[in-house]
Amino acid sequence: MELRFKDQKAYAYTGGKIFDPKLPAVLFIHGGEQDHSVWALQSRYLAHHGHGVLAVDLPGHGRSGGAALARIADMADWIVAVLDLAGVRTAALVGHSMGSLVALECAARYPQRVNRIALLAFAFPMRVSRELLQATKSDEPAAHAMINLWSHSAYAHYPSNPGPGFWVRGENLRLMQRQKPGVLHADFSACNDYGGGRERAAQIKCPTLFLLAGRDAMTPARGAQDVAGAIPGAKTVTLECGHNLMAEKPDEVLDALVQFLRTEGPRDDHRPATA
Secondary structure, three states, rough: OOOEEEEEEEEHHHHHHOOOOOOEEEEEEEOOOOOOOHHHHHHHHHHHHEEEEEOOOOOOOOOOOOOOOOOOHHHHHHHHHHHHHHHHEEEEEEEEEEHHHHHHHHHHHHHEEEEEEEEEEOOOOOOOOOHHHHHHHHHHHHHHHHHHHHHHOOHOOOOOOOOOOOOOOHHHHHHHHOOOOHHHHHHHHHHHHHHHHHHHHHOOOOOEEEEEOOOOOOOHHHHHHHHHHOOOOOEEEEEEOOOOOOHHHHHHHHHHHHHHHHHOOOOOOOOEOOO
16 A cells, blocks of 8 residues: 655555555554564454554655654654554554554554554663664674574574474565665664653553563563553563564464454544544
């Protein structure tokens, strides 16, 4: 699905179904140097089981045009613009890593537009080591190698991928290599600079799920504790895998999301925004 925002193309994968804004909407937000394809299983399942799905490519990523945005707050504003363009009044947001910061920021600033959030591989602050941040600017292949190593547990080595014939680490490396030059540094700088996590957590009123990875070397699970404790009623689920939990534990991630989306929360208004 292609939308136009400020004369730039904004792409969202709809899970193999024509998007219907009258259905309960779920918007997926990928992490740094990635795109909508990381949500292949989860987005497609939900689209075929009663949800309107938008798995977006953030600006400058994948099939979306423009330059990568420099701030998490700007990404949150862009998400709401996508909801407007798609005719969605309220949506559940599911974000991974950088995308989890965007989901948190968006839910706090636009509570009337977000009915629940699932934060995967979340940590705050999401600091990036000086060596890695420099590599994202001056040596992207070296940065990709570091990220790929730290994003996966030992269990992610071939042939552990639950999809026969696929290679978790190889897929992730190729995905990063497909992104445009400069996107990696913009993404990791945005994560490193984001300072609003605790303030935004105190403003969250909607149901919240923290879906964390027990073997995460990029955003260790302990980094979510303070923010999770600041959100009333927040639920935490920990999977024994690495940072790239959608690839290492795709079925378990899907199960957790399906259960979370079924839990009772504030009345969701699914009417199109233009109604």
